[in-house]
Amino acid sequence: MILRANNIEFYYDPKQKFQIPDINLDSGEQMLILGKSGSGKTTILNIIAGLLKPKSGKVEIGGTDIYTLKGSQFDKFRGKNIGIIFQKPHILAPLTVEENLQLANFFAKENTHLIAPLLKELGIWDKRKAKINTLSEGEAQRVSIARALVNKPKLILADEPTASLDDQNAAAVVRLLQEQAKKYEAALIIVTHDQRVKDHIPNQIIIGGQL
Amino acid sequence: MNMIKLSWKYLIAKPLSTGLNILLLALGLAIITVLILIQDQFENKMTKDAEGIDLVVGAKGSPLQLILSSVYHIDFPTGNIDLKDAMALSKNRLVKNIIPLGLGDNYQGYRIVGTNHDYLDLYSAKFSQGKAWEKPFEVVLGNEVAEKIGLKTGDTFIGSHGIGSSSHEHDAHPYMITGVLAPMGNVLDKLILTSIESVWYTHDEEHDHATHEAPVAKKGFPPTDQDREVTSLLIQYRNPIAAVQLPRFINSKSALQAASPSFEISRLFELLGIGVKLIQGLAIVIIVIAGLGIFIALFNSLKERKYDLAVMRTLGASSWQLFLHIVLEGVILTILGAVVGIAIGHLFLVILVMQNDQGAISTLSAAVFLKEELWILGYAVIVGILASLIPAWNAYQTDIAKQLTKS
Numbered sequence: 001m002i003l004r005a006n007n008i009e010f011y012y013d014p015k016q017k018f019q020i021p022d023i024n025l026d027s028g029e030q031m032l033i034l035g036k037s038g039s040g041k042t043t044i045l046n047i048i049a050g051l052l053k054p055k056s057g058k059v060e061i062g063g064t065d066i067y068t069l070k071g072s073q074f075d076k077f078r079g080k081n082i083g084i085i086f087q088k089p090h091i092l093a094p095l096t097v098e099e100n101l102q103l104a105n106f107f108a109k110e111n112t113h114l115i116a117p118l119l120k121e122l123g124i125w126d127k128r129k130a131k132i133n134t135l136s137e138g139e140a141q142r143v144s145i146a147r148a149l150v151n152k153p154k155l156i157l158a159d160e161p162t163a164s165l166d167d168q169n170a171a172a173v174v175r176l177l178q179e180q181a182k183k184y185e186a187a188l189i190i191v192t193h194d195q196r197v198k199d200h201i202p203n204q205i206i207i208g209g210q211l
Numbered sequence: 212m213n214m215i216k217l218s219w220k221y222l223i224a225k226p227l228s229t230g231l232n233i234l235l236l237a238l239g240l241a242i243i244t245v246l247i248l249i250q251d252q253f254e255n256k257m258t259k260d261a262e263g264i265d266l267v268v269g270a271k272g273s274p275l276q277l278i279l280s281s282v283y284h285i286d287f288p289t290g291n292i293d294l295k296d297a298m299a300l301s302k303n304r305l306v307k308n309i310i311p312l313g314l315g316d317n318y319q320g321y322r323i324v325g326t327n328h329d330y331l332d333l334y335s336a337k338f339s340q341g342k343a344w345e346k347p348f349e350v351v352l353g354n355e356v357a358e359k360i361g362l363k364t365g366d367t368f369i370g371s372h373g374i375g376s377s378s379h380e381h382d383a384h385p386y387m388i389t390g391v392l393a394p395m396g397n398v399l400d401k402l403i404l405t406s407i408e409s410v411w412y413t414h415d416e417e418h419d420h421a422t423h424e425a426p427v428a429k430k431g432f433p434p435t436d437q438d439r440e441v442t443s444l445l446i447q448y449r450n451p452i453a454a455v456q457l458p459r460f461i462n463s464k465s466a467l468q469a470a471s472p473s474f475e476i477s478r479l480f481e482l483l484g485i486g487v488k489l490i491q492g493l494a495i496v497i498i499v500i501a502g503l504g505i506f507i508a509l510f511n512s513l514k515e516r517k518y519d520l521a522v523m524r525t526l527g528a529s530s531w532q533l534f535l536h537i538v539l540e541g542v543i544l545t546i547l548g549a550v551v552g553i554a555i556g557h558l559f560l561v562i563l564v565m566q567n568d569q570g571a572i573s574t575l576s577a578a579v580f581l582k583e584e585l586w587i588l589g590y591a592v593i594v595g596i597l598a599s600l601i602p603a604w605n606a607y608q609t610d611i612a613k614q615l616t617k618s
Contacts, residue, residue: 042616051525051612072529079527086615090522094224095217102212107527147526 001060002027002154002187005048008057010040020044020057021205025187027154030178032201033191039208041191042159048189049157050078062154079108083148083186085177087160089140091132097143098128101150108151118146122176138169142176149180156181158190162197174200214532218539225512229544232504236548236594237555239497240587244556246487246494247583252575254480257283260398261472263333265454268292268300268461269443274470275479281312281443282472284322284398288314291440292467298432300444300461305453310445311432313410316370318386321356323370323403325410325441328429333445334399340364341390347408347423351390355400364388370403370413384413407441408433502594505544509537509602520606521614534607541599542592549591553584 003025011017018040025031035041046052048059050066059066061081069077091100101115119125122142127135135143141161148156158177162170174190174197181188190197198204222229261282269277272289279286301309310333313325324330328343331351341364343351352362362368367385386409392399406427427433432441446469448454454471461469513520520533528536560577 046612046616049525051615072531075524075529075532076527078525082525084525086522090518092519092522094220099212099220103217103523104526106212107523107532109527151527 001025002029002062003048003189004058004060006058008044008047008054008059010043010047010052010054018043019207020047020054021207023048023189023205025155025189027185027187028182030181030188030201030203031190032197032204033189033207034193034198034204035191035207036193041193041207044207045157045159045189045191048155049082049084050074076108079104080110080151081154083151083153083156085141085144085148085156085158085161087163089132089137089144091135091140091143091147093132096129096131097124097135100132100143100147104147104150110151112150112152114150114152115146118149118180121180122146137165138172141165141169141173145173145176145180149184149186152184153186156186156188158188158192160192160194161190162192162194167196170194170196171200214535214539215543218536218543221512221516221536222540222543225508228508228512232501232508232544233548233551235504236498236501236545236591237552239494239501240549240552240591241555241559242490242494242497243587244553244584245559246491247581247587248556248560248577248579249575250487251581251583252579256397257476259396261476263447264445264472265448266446266458266461266469266471267443268297268446268467268469271466271468274468275475277443277468277470278472278475280314281445282398284314284324284402288442289468291442292444294432294435294439294441296465296467297441297444300446300465300467301431303457303460305449305457306446307449308447309431311407311441312443312445313407313440314442315410316372316413318368318370318403319360321353321360321401321403323350323386323405323410325405325407327407327427327431330404330445334395334397336395336399337393338390339393341388343429344389344404344406344409345426347406347412347425347427348384348386349389350386350403350405350409351392352388353400353402353404354392354394356403357391362388364390384409406433411439498590498594501548502598505541505595505598506601509541509599510605513537513602513605516606517609517614520609521611524609524611525615530607530609533609534603537603537606538596538599541595541603543595545591545595545598546588549588552591553587 001024003023005023008020009017010020033041033044043052047054053067064077066077092103095103098115105111119128122145124139124142124146127139132140156177161173161177165173177188177190178200190201264282267277267281269281269288270290270292276286277289280288297311300306308329310326310329314322316323331343339354357363365388367387369380369385371380386405394400408427412423448457458469458471461467523533557577560575564575564577
């Protein structure tokens with residue numbers, strides 16, 4: 001198992017605990033977490049991503065209990081092993097496309113030589129010297145996918161990756177995520193309330209009742 | 212990619228704000244640079260020029276004026292003194308050596324100074340061409356004078372009356388150049404030196420050709436039975452007691468005035484010091500405002516950048532790297548400010564010197580780099596760190612999950 005998240009408990013208010021199911025994934029496996037806004041699906045994602053410490057329970061990625069890691073060790077682990085894609089691309093605007101990817105390499109102390117192949121596969125090689133504000137929504141989201149993959153993570157987490165995209169781009173982004181995750185043998189979790197994504201990944205859990 | 216490059220990219224993403232902050236800081240530091248350069252060179256030159264002169268004696272008036280006119284040749288003399296009084300003073304047992312000076316004429320604004328060969332020895336003058344004067348109307352040019360007016364050994368010129376440039380010319384007595392001094396880096400560079408006799412004979416109504424051919428006095432006073440005057444005397448003490456007794460004796464017992472160069476110069480610096488302090492204060496205010504500007508710019512940009520910082524954390528950046536990222540921005544800004552400031556300071560001095568090719572300012576050089584300028588760089592870095600400390604701490608504390616889930 002590449003990811004084991006068991007017995008996770010989290011709440012901001014003890015009277016309103018989040019219902020968090022156990023999540024276990026092998027490398028190459030894919031999962032969709034569906035839920036309405038406010039159901040806590042982003043909270044689950046943050047906990048798995050090592051961004052939010054749960055009140056109890058264990059998150060293991062590649063056999064490492066991530067919440068036992070301290071300080072910059074934790075940061076490096078996250079940079080190396082977890083690729084995160086957000087609802088909005090959040091590319092660093094002062095840097096070019098290529099530099100955004102180099103920065104991911106730099107912070108994780110990795111040099112995977114994946115920058116050129118990834119940009120080519122995602123069809124943004126020609127835009128590598130471009131600043132972010134010259135890219136379209138879809139291109140920007142592809143850059144953020146490339147950035148999430150450049151350190152060859154074991155786990156890819158995508159938080160509403162299709163929310164701001166039109167149908168065509170949404171389908172393309174999901175397809176790209178699936179392809180790339182398979183290619184680099186990473187486990188993929190997509191958190192979404194977007195019905196368009198539903199048909200692509202059969203392995204689904206639903207949070208906070210029916211949609 | 213590295214931390215410096217990352218901070219640099221963020222700086223140039225906002226060229227206007229970055230440029231303004233650099234310019235403001237540079238302005239403050241440029242003022243400090245100019246002050247340091249001028250102060251250092253003035254003090255150096257002033258001490259160098261006054262070296263070996265214990266006391267200056269001249270006509271009664273302002274002691275500072277006496278020093279400025281007789282040692283530095285920048286002010287007007289206080290008047291002339293009787294040769295008899297001067298010679299009487301040379302017999303005093305406290306006086307080791309006495310060098311008479313006769314001022315009053317110029318050539319194209321360069322002062323013609325009548326003196327004897329002791330004056331050359333006082334500054335250990337070396338010749339680049341020719342030799343010292345032997346007869347009346349023979350002159351030696353300071354190196355800069357020779358360069359600026361383009362004359363050389365063997366050439367002649369006609370002096371004009373007065374200390375500054377031109378009034379009527381003494382056309383009856385052309386001066387003949389017998390030598391040019393090597394560059395001395397002191398007051399001699401700007402002077403035309405000749406014998407006391409030359410100065411006397413220039414102003415005489417009648418001309419006695421026999422005396423004009425006789426050799427001049429190379430030491431002490433020229434022997435004469437006429438009523439003659441000199442402008443001032445440079446005195447070296449025989450012993451330390453002279454420092455106590457001689458000035459008091461001269462000032463109270465004779466029609467002359469004695470002034471000590473070291474005392475007057477420290478008084479001058481005290482007077483100038485108030486002005487310098489004022490300008491320094493202004494510079495510090497500008498630097499503080501520049502520091503505040505950097506602080507505000509970083510602090511404001513942080514609001515927009517919280518998201519970027521959170522994203523960097525998800526990419527594997529540690530809290531300390533974010534802290535460093537912001538501090539580096541402040542430090543890069545201030546180092547650039549310091550470099551630009553020092554450059555502006557030197558450039559300003561170059562322009563200042565170019566526009567004043569005579570007088571006190573023209574002795575300054577912009578091509579001098581001082582250790583103190585490294586301190587400027589150091590201070591600038593401190594300003595940069597101080598200004599970025601609070602924004603950097605904020606960046607350090609970025610809560611990733613909260614930041615990223617905020618819509």
